[in-house]
Amino acid sequence: QQPVQSPQAVILREGEDAVINCSSSKALYSVHWYRQKHGEAPVFLMILLKGGEQKGHEKISASFNEKKQQSSLYLTASQLSYSGTYFCGTEILPGGYQKVTFGTGTKLQVIP
Amino acid sequence: EAGVAQSPRYKIIEKRQSVAFWCNPISGHATLYWYQQILGQGPKLLIQFQNNGVVDDSQLPKDRFSAERLKGVDSTLKIQPAKLEDSAVYLCASSQGSKRDLTDTQYFGPGTRLTVL
Known part of the structure; x- marks a missing residue:
């Protein structure tokens, strides 16, 4: 099941804060966050494991x-x-191997 | 440390033609992933290898897509014949994956942008 991200897009001015949400219809084992710049590969930001930790x-x-079966990414x-574009990736069950399903993405634009 | 390498970076073909993509993962990484990323969407897993064995190919359209990872190192993904809806960026990623690591990180290559006309 693909996680749902919100908002789909957001425009910020430098110095402003933003929150990106990632929700799943199933119980989550882990959440991975990536950022992808235009024309580039996704870059790993962080991983959060079951347990409500904050990183x-x-x-x-x-x-x-x-x-709540969700994760939030805070940009201050x-x-x-x-x-x-920020993607969350979710793992539902801890299997023998990592299996991550990526969300639809949130496009973030920061302007001067 | 060298990153994940992919080639070609761009490919334009006509429908019904065949195409192949190559990926060389980070040295020592046991797990290799192929993703399809359609414009405006998140990466979709096509196939996942652990060393040279397939652990997940549930979303691979096997009537036209094939992939192999000989000797557990580099990998090729082939499409034959290509359809218009195959136009996408094909991303290769790798992770250490030598054992079940709770914090295993996937490192992505630059991708191959495929356009099917």
């Missing part, structure tokens, strides 16, 4: 609410370099 990467952090004091 950070520079001024980007994320939370995982297993009860956004920079121009944050522009790109």
Whole structure:
């Protein structure tokens, strides 16, 4: 089942904050966040495991609410370099091998 | 450390022709993934290898797509014959995957942009 991301797109001015949500209809084992700039490969940001932990990467952090079956990515004091499409990837069950299903993406544009 | 390499970067073919993509993962990475990314969508897993064995090909259109990973290193993905709806970016990714690692990270290559006319 593909996770649903919201919003689909957002425009920010430098220094503003944003939240990107990722929801699943099934219980989640882990959530992976990636950023993809136009014409480039997705780049790993962070992974969150079942347990509601919160992680950070520079001024980007994320939370995982297993009860709500969702994760949120927080971008604070956004920079121009944050522009790109953000994908969450979800794992439903811990199998023998990692299997991640990617969401539809959230396009983020940071303007001066 | 060298990243995931893919070639070609771009390919334009006519429908019903065949095409092949090549991927060389990060050295030592046991797991290799092929994804299809249609414009405006997230990557969709086509096939996943663990060393040279297939662990998931449930979304691979096997009537036209095939993939192999000989010797557990580099891999090729082939489409024969191609259809218009195959136009997409084909991404290869790799991860250490030597055992079940809870924090295994996928590293993506630059992708091959395929246009089917």
